[in-house]
Structures are given as C-alpha cells and as structure tokens.
Amino acid sequence: MRDEMRGDLVRESNTQHLEEQSMTTTYRAPGRGARVLARIRGPLVAIAVPFLVAATLWRVVPSSGIVEERVRALASLLGLLLIVAALLLARFGLGRPGAVAPIVAPSAGEWTALSSPATRIPSHGTHQYAQTWAIDLIHTPADRPRPSFGGARASMAPEEFPSFGMPVHAGADGEVVVVRDRAADRRSRNSWSLLPLFFVESFVRGILGWRFVFGNVIVIALDGGGYQAIAHLRKGSVRVAVGDRVSAGELIAECGNSGNSTEPHLHVQLMHRPRPGIAVGLPLAFVDSPVPERDQSVHWPVRPGADN
Incomplete structure (x- = not known):
C-alpha cells in the first residue's frame, strides 16, 4: 500500500512537471x-x-x-x-532542469510508451547520455498485433514488428547537426532466453559510447533552443544530411531496430548539447498530446502536409 502511494505521488509530481513543460515557450539551459x-x-x-x-x-x-x-x-x-x-x-542528477518548447509527435497513429518520464525520472533508470526525460515508443495498431514478449520464438526479424518502417517526423523547425545511418537493424531480443545476452550487449555498448547505444540517429538543433535526438532508426532510411533545414512534422527517417534495442521502437529525447555523451537531458513535452505514461497508448493524427 505504501509503495503504491509512493508511486502515485511520483507519477503526480512527474505529470505536474510535464504539464508545466508543455506550457514552456522559451529555452532555458540546465543548471x-x-x-x-x-x-x-x-x-x-x-x-x-x-x-x-x-x-x-x-x-x-x-x-x-x-x-x-x-x-x-x-x-x-x-x-x-x-x-x-x-x-x-x-x-542521480544534480541541479535544476532546463526547459525547451514542446515538440510535435514523432510519428502518426497509435503508439504505446515502453519507458516514459511521465512514470519515472530518469525514465530509463539513468542520466547517462542525456536520457533523463527520454521516451521509448512502439507502434500498436489495432489491425496488426505486436509480437508478445516471451513468445514461441526467441528472436524475430525486425520486419515482423509493426513499428519497423514507420515514418519518423522532425519535432520542430531546426537544422540537422548529427546523422548516423549505417548501423544494422538487429533481430529482436524479446524472450527470456535472450535477456542475458541483451544485458551483456547493453553493458558493452554503454562502455563503447552513445553511438553504439543509439544506433542510427538524427540530432536536430531546434530553432527555439535545445536539441532533439531520435534514435534506433532503420538503416538506410535517413532522408536528411548534416546542415539540412527541417520543418516540424517533416519526414526524416523510418523506425528501426539499430543500437541497444530489444525490438523496433522510437527513442526520443531532448538535450542541451548535440552530443549525448556530454549533454544534459531536458524535459519532454508534445504539442499533440500529454506525454503518455508507461504502457499507456496515445493516438497522434496525421499532420497536415506531412509525408506519411
């Protein structure tokens, strides 16, 4: 009972902070x-x-x-x-969090949060690589069930998951400052038998650096301040290059399963510098909806003019 009350208080605090963030219109650097x-x-x-x-x-x-x-x-x-x-x-973190204006949804359709700052902070259990407020999302359309964890097969091709190949959109107007598009899309690690392997891989990738954790990634310098990183993108799907200008909602890549990932999903985070290895994570908020809690679904409409 006490643990449930504590969890409710944490979620309430996180939700309040995210609601305040959703009303932010100007960038503020972290402490x-x-x-x-x-x-x-x-x-x-x-x-x-x-x-x-x-x-x-x-x-x-x-x-x-x-x-x-x-x-x-x-x-x-x-x-x-x-x-x-x-x-x-x-x-553990230190100092006051920064702030950045809300961004548009990274894709359209029905998506469910796997890890979310609306549930806990840091959302991934670590501040490493500016992941404090990051969110992981999987596509969960009603007409195509997602393969369940611990199913009949220990490992599956990424194409068997509904998230794989879904369009990915820029969160705001800005300039592309980092692009990586050569990492291979891995087979899933969605079974109990492969969890030990995944933990070993995660440990090694964490030591090698953020590029091995994020896989294929795009980082955008937002015109309003701050940076957006979108990770685990599909190999060969990136449509932008360093120096390109992008608009909010513009198609920039496809969802994949590169880097440190158990299954195809989107990893979205905001940060104060372009390199996650030395950046501080910034609070995340969406223009289109509140940030969903873990296991909570949200439907994002197709944005007018977006190439979906």
Whole structure:
C-alpha cells in the first residue's frame, strides 16, 4: 500500500512537471551542476571499466613481493570505487532542469510508451547520455498485433514488428547537426532466453559510447533552443544530411531496430548539447498530446502536409 502511494505521488509530481513543460515557450539551459556531471559521466565510465579489468588481470600474474601485492590490491580497490562512482553519477542528477518548447509527435497513429518520464525520472533508470526525460515508443495498431514478449520464438526479424518502417517526423523547425545511418537493424531480443545476452550487449555498448547505444540517429538543433535526438532508426532510411533545414512534422527517417534495442521502437529525447555523451537531458513535452505514461497508448493524427 505504501509503495503504491509512493508511486502515485511520483507519477503526480512527474505529470505536474510535464504539464508545466508543455506550457514552456522559451529555452532555458540546465543548471551548472547538471552540466558538470554530464561532462564527467562518460569519461568516468570509459576509464573505470578498463582500469578495473586491467587491475584484475594484474592480480592473476605472479607477484614479486609484498609491496607489489599491496599495490595490486589498491589498484583493484580503486577500480571498484571508480565503478561505484560511475553508477552513482549515472543514477542521480544534480541541479535544476532546463526547459525547451514542446515538440510535435514523432510519428502518426497509435503508439504505446515502453519507458516514459511521465512514470519515472530518469525514465530509463539513468542520466547517462542525456536520457533523463527520454521516451521509448512502439507502434500498436489495432489491425496488426505486436509480437508478445516471451513468445514461441526467441528472436524475430525486425520486419515482423509493426513499428519497423514507420515514418519518423522532425519535432520542430531546426537544422540537422548529427546523422548516423549505417548501423544494422538487429533481430529482436524479446524472450527470456535472450535477456542475458541483451544485458551483456547493453553493458558493452554503454562502455563503447552513445553511438553504439543509439544506433542510427538524427540530432536536430531546434530553432527555439535545445536539441532533439531520435534514435534506433532503420538503416538506410535517413532522408536528411548534416546542415539540412527541417520543418516540424517533416519526414526524416523510418523506425528501426539499430543500437541497444530489444525490438523496433522510437527513442526520443531532448538535450542541451548535440552530443549525448556530454549533454544534459531536458524535459519532454508534445504539442499533440500529454506525454503518455508507461504502457499507456496515445493516438497522434496525421499532420497536415506531412509525408506519411
């Protein structure tokens, strides 16, 4: 009962914050503390994991004396402390959040949230790579059921999911500043038997950097301030290049299953810098509807003039 009340209070707080964000019309940069932490998180992970691995391997080599043994033990301890620090910095934020004007829906039709800032913050359980307010969405049309998790087959081709190939639209007027379109679309990891593999893949991709997490991605510098990132796009579907101008609702790519993904879906987030590795996530709000909670569906109409 107490956990349910706590969950209701969290959702109410998140919803209130998102409602305030939906009325925002001007950009506001995040606080200094949040910006400093964003610059530390990525390098700390890149240093901590290799350091711990090297220290562990060093302990396997025969020691030449008690002094060297103590140095090895200290190196292992330091590696563990770096890992703990990296995990804590990824989980906890600092400073006031920024603000950015609401964006238009990333696609049209019936969509359901898998992870949402309306349910919890950080929505993905981490502030790493500016994912604090990010949302994951899957297409759930009434006439084409989505393959259920833990079905008869452990892994499925991305084409078997209704999200795959769905049109993706720019959230606002702006300029394209980052494009990646070469990552392969993976088979799904929508079964219990493949979850351990997915966790290992996620860990490795997180160490390698945001490009391996996001897969094919477009980042747009919004005219009103801030940046929008749309990730896990279909290989070869990107229709824009760096330097191109885009309009709100313009078709820019298709939904795919590239990067760190269990099944085809859209990952949408707002941030204060163009590179997720050193950016702070910004609160998300849509022009077309409130931000849906986890497992909640929303229907976005076809925008006039949009190529759907």
